[in-house]
Amino acid sequence: xxxxxxxxxxxxxxxxxxxxxxxxxxxxxxxxxxxxxxxxxxxxxxxxxxxxxxxxxxxxxxxxxxxxxxxxxxxxxxxxxxxxxxxxxxxxxxxxxxxxxxxxxxxxxxxxxxxxxxxxxxxxxxxxxx
Numbered sequence: 001x002x003x004x005x006x007x008x009x010x011x012x013x014x015x016x017x018x019x020x021x022x023x024x025x026x027x028x029x030x031x032x033x034x035x036x037x038x039x040x041x042x043x044x045x046x047x048x049x050x051x052x053x054x055x056x057x058x059x060x061x062x063x064x065x066x067x068x069x070x071x072x073x074x075x076x077x078x079x080x081x082x083x084x085x086x087x088x089x090x091x092x093x094x095x096x097x098x099x100x101x102x103x104x105x106x107x108x109x110x111x112x113x114x115x116x117x118x119x120x121x122x123x124x125x126x127x128x129x130x
Contacts (some may be wrong), residue, residue, distance in 0.1 A: 001051070002089065003049050003052045003053075003084060003087050003114070004052075004084065005084050005086065005087060005090060006015050006083065006084060006126030007014050007048045007049055007052070007077075007083070007084040008048050008081065008082065008083045008084075009043075009044045009045060009046065009048030009049070009081070009082045010047060010079060010081050010082075011040050011041075011044040011047055011079065012031075012042035012077060012078065012079035012080070012097075013036075013040060013077075013078055013079075014075070014076070014077050014078070015031070015032045015072050015073065015074050015075060015076050015077075015078060015100075016074060017030065017074060019032060019033055019036040020032065020033055020074065020098060021033040021034070023114075024036060028079065029071075030073075030074055031071040031072055031073055031074075032071070032073075032076075032078055032100070032105070034068045034106075035067075037068055037078070037080070037085065037098050037105070037106055038064060039068060040078065040079070040080040040098060041064070041066065041080040041082060041096040041097075041098060041106075041110060042061050042064075042107075042112075043080065044079075044080040044081055044082035044096060044103045045059070045061070045082040045092075045094045045096065045110050045112055046059060046112075047082070047093065048082045048083065048084055048094065049084065049092065049112075049114075053114065056116055056117055056118060057115065057116060057117060057122070058110060058114075058115055058117045059060055059092065059112040059113065059114055059115065060112060060113055060115055061110065061111070061112050062111050062112060062113055062118070063109075063110065063111035063119060064108065064109075064110050064111075065108045065109050065110075066106055066107060066108030066109070066110070067106055067107065067108055068098075068103070068105065068106040069105060069106050069107075070100070070102075070103070070104070070105040070106070072100040072102075072105055076100045076101050077101055078098060078099065078100045078105065079098070079099055080096060080097065080098045080099075080100075081096070081097050081098075082094045082095070082096045082110065083095050085109075087113075088094040090113050090114040091111065091112075091113055092111065092112045092113070092114065093109065093110070093111050094109065094110040094112070095107070095108075095109060095110075095111045096108060096109065103118070
């Protein structure tokens with residue numbers, strides 16, 4: 001199945017001490033950390049397209065342009081949604097948004113590239129040989 005515009009993915013978690021800004025080092029307060037929100041958005045994008053990839057393929061994130069607009073306290077559920085908006089060869093574009101039980105907490109755009117996993121990892125490992 002090819003990757004198509006409109007494919008959607010979702011990822012969710014609950015805010016716990018380990019995914020707060022305090023724990024991530026991205027702030028001093030015990031609320032959902034921006035780096036964790038971004039990871040959730042990326043995971044939603046992966047979920048949107050993973051079923052359309054062959055066994056030897058994956059995707060890697062290359063660009064994010066997002067805002068984190070509202071704080072979420074420990075104990076609340078948070079989730080992210082991603083939708084494919086563009087497919088240009090191996091380059092994929094997504095709109096992403098994150099929510100908690102009170103409403104939208106952030107959003108923006110995300111870009112990923114389809115990779116051949118083995119070739120990608122070999123190129124990364126080659127850096128150790130330099």
